[in-house]
Amino acid sequence: MSEKQILRIYGNSSNSTSSEHPSFNFSRSLKRPKVYATRDFPEHCEPAKSLASCSRNYDASVNEAVSPKEEQEKMDRKKVKEALKLFQEIYKHLSDEEKAKRKGEFIGARRTDIEAAERLKKKGKFIHSKKQFGHIPGISIGDRFRLRAELAVIGLHRQYTSGIDYMVHEGKKFATSVVNSGRYENKAKTVDILIYSGQGGRKGFGNKAEQVDQKLERGNLALANSMEREYPIRVIHKCHDKEGSSYVYDGLYFVKRFWREKDQGKFVFKFELLRISGQEKFSRRNPIESRKLKSSCKECCVVGDVSEGRENMQISVMNGVDGEKPEIFSYITEVSYPEWFKEIHQSGCDCTNGCSSSIRCRCSFKNRGEIPFTEKGAIIGPRPVVYECGPSCKCPPSCMNRVTQHGPRIKFELFKTESRGWGVRSRSYISSGSFVCEFVGKLRQIKDKQKVDCGQGRFSGFVKLGSGKYDASSAEGSSDRNETGFILDAKESGNVGRFIGYSSSPNLLIQRVLYNHDDERMPHIMMFAAKNIPPMQELTCDYDHPVDQICRFQYRL
Numbered sequence: 403m404s405e406k407q408i409l410r411i412y413g414n415s416s417n418s419t420s421s422e423h424p425s426f427n428f429s430r431s432l433k434r435p436k437v438y439a440t441r442d443f444p445e446h447c448e449p450a451k452s453l454a455s456c457s458r459n460y461d462a463s464v465n466e467a468v469s470p471k472e473e474q475e476k477m478d479r480k481k482v483k484e485a486l487k488l489f490q491e492i493y494k495h496l497s498d499e500e501k502a503k504r505k506g507e508f509i510g511a512r513r514t515d516i517e518a519a520e521r522l523k524k525k526g527k528f529i530h531s532k533k534q535f536g537h538i539p540g541i542s543i544g545d546r547f548r549l550r551a552e553l554a555v556i557g558l559h560r561q562y563t564s565g566i567d568y569m570v571h572e573g574k575k576f577a578t579s580v581v582n583s584g585r586y587e588n589k590a591k592t593v594d595i596l597i598y599s600g601q602g603g604r605k606g607f608g609n610k611a612e613q614v615d616q617k618l619e620r621g622n623l624a625l626a627n628s629m630e631r632e633y634p635i636r637v638i639h640k641c642h643d644k645e646g647s648s649y650v651y652d653g654l655y656f657v658k659r660f661w662r663e664k665d666q667g668k669f670v671f672k673f674e675l676l677r678i679s680g681q682e683k684f685s686r687r688n689p690i691e692s693r694k695l696k697s698s699c700k701e702c703c704v705v706g707d708v709s710e711g712r713e714n715m716q717i718s719v720m721n722g723v724d725g726e727k728p729e730i731f732s733y734i735t736e737v738s739y740p741e742w743f744k745e746i747h748q749s750g751c752d753c754t755n756g757c758s759s760s761i762r763c764r765c766s767f768k769n770r771g772e773i774p775f776t777e778k779g780a781i782i783g784p785r786p787v788v789y790e791c792g793p794s795c796k797c798p799p800s801c802m803n804r805v806t807q808h809g810p811r812i813k814f815e816l817f818k819t820e821s822r823g824w825g826v827r828s829r830s831y832i833s834s835g836s837f838v839c840e841f842v843g844k845l846r847q848i849k850d851k852q853k854v855d856c857g858q859g860r861f862s863g864f865v866k867l868g869s870g871k872y873d874a875s876s877a878e879g880s881s882d883r884n885e886t887g888f889i890l891d892a893k894e895s896g897n898v899g900r901f902i903g904y905s906s907s908p909n910l911l912i913q914r915v916l917y918n919h920d921d922e923r924m925p926h927i928m929m930f931a932a933k934n935i936p937p938m939q940e941l942t943c944d945y946d947h948p949v950d951q952i953c954r955f956q957y958r959l
Contacts, residue, residue, distance in 0.1 A: 478540035482556050485522075485529050486547075489555050493518040515551040516562050522555060530557035533569040533578050536634055536654065543682045546641075547649045553581070558651060559638055566601055566621025575624040577657075579636035580675075581649065596637065596655065597703075600625070600671030615669040616662075622671050629657035634678060653681040665715065708816060709733050709898070714809060717898055721818040728816065728824055732895040735809065737926065738844040745919040750794030756801040757791060765791050765803055779805045780835030781913065781930045788928075790917035806928045807917050810839040814898050817940075825940045826901045832935040838910060841899035841927040843892035888924050899929065905942030909935050912943060 496514040522528060530538065538557050553559040559579040561567045567579045580598060603616040618626060628635060634654040641650050655675040662669045704727050705719035712735050719728060751757060751764040759772040766773055768789040774782050779802070781788070791803045799808075813829040832838065892900040902910065911932040914925035929943065 475539075480540075481529060482540035485527060485555055486552060488527060489518055489522055489552060492521060493549070493551075513562075515549045519551040519554050519562070528555060528557065533557070533560060533567070535576075535578060537636075541651055543651055543653045545651050547651075548647075550581070550583075550649060553638060553649060558636060564601060564621065566624060568621055568624035574627050575620070576631065576633050577621065577624040577628045577635050579638065580625075581638045581640065583640040594677035595658075596675040596677075598625075598673045598675050600660075600673065603668060603670055613668050616671050618671070625657050625673050626660060629660065629673075632656060635675065637675065637677075652677075654678045667714075705816075709735075713814075713898075714811060715813050717814045717816060719816040723818040723820060726818075728901075731893075731900075733897060734842055734895050735897055737840075737842055737890065738895060740845060740847075742847075743845060743924075746921045747792070747794055748920045750792055751797060753795070753797045753801070756797050757795075757803045765789055765795065769803075773803050775802055775805050776835070777802055779837060780833065781805075781837070782835070784911055784913055786914065787922060787925060788913055788915045789920075790915055792917045792919075804917070806837050806840060806915050806926065810837070810898075812836075812838060814839070816898070816901055819940075822903060824901045825903050826898055827938050827940050828935065829937055831937055832931045834931050834934050836931045838929045838931055838941065839897065839899050839902075841890060841892065841902075841912075841929065842895075842897040843890035843900070844895050845924060846889050846891050848887050848889060890927060899927075902929065903940065903942050904944065906944060908942045908944040909933050909939065910941055910943045 493515055496518055500514055529540070534557070541556065541558060547553060547558075551562060554562060559567050559581055561581075565581045565583060566577055568575045568577045570576075582596065582598065600616050600622040601620065602622065603614055605612045605614045616622065625635070634656060637652045637655050639650050639652055641648055655677050658674045658676045660671055660673040662671055664670075702721065702725075703718050704721045704725065707716040708719050708728065709717050710733060712733055721727070749764065751766075753763050753765075757763045757765055757773055759766055770785070772782070774785065774788045776782065790805065790807060791797050791801050795801075797803070812832065815827050815829055816824055817827060819825050828838075909932055910929045913928045913930055914922075915928045916922065916925055929941075935941070
């Protein structure tokens with residue numbers, strides 16, 4: 403069926419027959435919730451029947467007369483269904499057309515969903531030609547949409563890619579809706595509070611894009627102006643389930659406050675959105691959960707940054723189990739060495755322009771004649787010890803043999819599990835071989851047979867290092883140096899690595915690394931991705947099968 407035939411059949415929405423749309427949930431009641439507002443809307447902005455609700459008391463009696471308000475609600479619902487059905491017909495036609503062109507060959511991506519919406523727009527088939535505040539007639543809280551372009555067709559959110567939609571009134575921009583798609587670091591602070599990240603902050607496109615400070619302009623300015631006037635904002639969440647992704651309408655929010663903070667060295671805007679009271683709540687039995695932001699819908703942030711600014715990026719703590727916070731410990735980013743420790747240094751390389759496997763390099767020679775990392779910083783493969791360039795080397799900080807010493811570059815998040823205590827996950831994708839983090843603690847010296855006090859903490863972690871003689875006259879422990887061993891103790895002082903849990907099918911591998919000294923009995927314990935790790939997947943290690951002689955003893959009460 404051609405596009406003209408489709409428009410001929412469905413072009414007059416008032417005469418077309420309503421039918422259920424496969425990607426839209428119409429099983430919910432037509433009852434609209436009561437919503438409270440503090441200010442009126444501009445008249446010409448066409449508020450969706452104002453913020454006042456279309457709530458009603460419904461009696462299921464078949465003989466009950468339908469009020470004019472109820473009849474209008476049914477008509478609004480019918481228009482939405484018909485518009486979406488028309489969109490799906492054109493979208494399917496364009497998609498089939500695109501598949502026929504490809505015939506198994508790769509062709510540049512084509513956004514047939516946006517193209518279908520644009521064709522409807524040119525034909526004047528969009529619902530509500532003007533943008534408006536408040537609820538959209540015919541849309542209920544909890545309704546789900548499979549494609550982002552459908553939001554534009556029904557007037558819920560007119561932007562195809564931008565997360566903030568806005569309109570101009572009296573020379574000022576005011577936000578009408580936001581989409582929480584998971585592209586930025588948005589998170590549900592509580593059940594009714596959403597911390598929304600501002601837009602912008604990237605200069606250029608693709609791989610050449612650079613991160614810059616966000617500015618108070620466009621959508622960011624519109625959200626700030628909406629806070630001042632107390633105008634409501636529609637919030638739509640992108641959710642993921644077994645059937646794939648979808649967009650769920652969550653209702654109306656107010657902007658309570660906003661601020662600027664640093665993220666990866668650049669300023670970004672954060673907006674605290676507060677859900678307006680009196681709106682419909684979601685049933686836990688309903689498969690549509692608007693706050694399933696790639697994590698549990700019950701989770702809330704209990705600690706903003708467990709590292710207290712010591713890491714390159716904040717590490718938030720999420721808890722959807724009991725609301726408690728991690729036990730207090732001292733966050734450190736480097737191994738804490740005792741006074742008796744003496745660094746052993748050897749001569750470094752002379753590669754002033756950076757090390758390479760193709761030239762004569764001392765560090766390359768110690769690594770079996772090759773640099774153990776790729777140009778993107780991924781480890782080539784596990785080995786007993788990796789020797790990175792150190793303080794005695796003449797190569798620059800950008801040398802490809804300096805990877806782990808620069809610290810992690812991943813947006814971590816701690817979260818509470820149902821039965822295994824705290825875990826660690828990444829909010830971004832981690833490719834196989836990438837450096838994740840170091841296991842950091844206090845270096846201690848013990849006898850081989852000495853028992854290690856695990857204390858009473860839930861996460862008292864130890865890593866056993868090497869053993870052998872240690873000739874420092876101030877070294878602690880027994881006079882018998884042959885039985886001396888070393889451990890990293892993260893019971894009281896450590897970093898995010900102390901929260902990484904055990905798994906028999908891990909996604910991380912442990913690698914010994916040396917760079918600031920050459921004492922192989924006391925290596926740095928580095929963790930790398932053993933496979934491609936998708937966002938929000940727990941990070942785990944198999945401490946029972948370490949590289950070479952590394953082993954870890956972790957105690958969880």
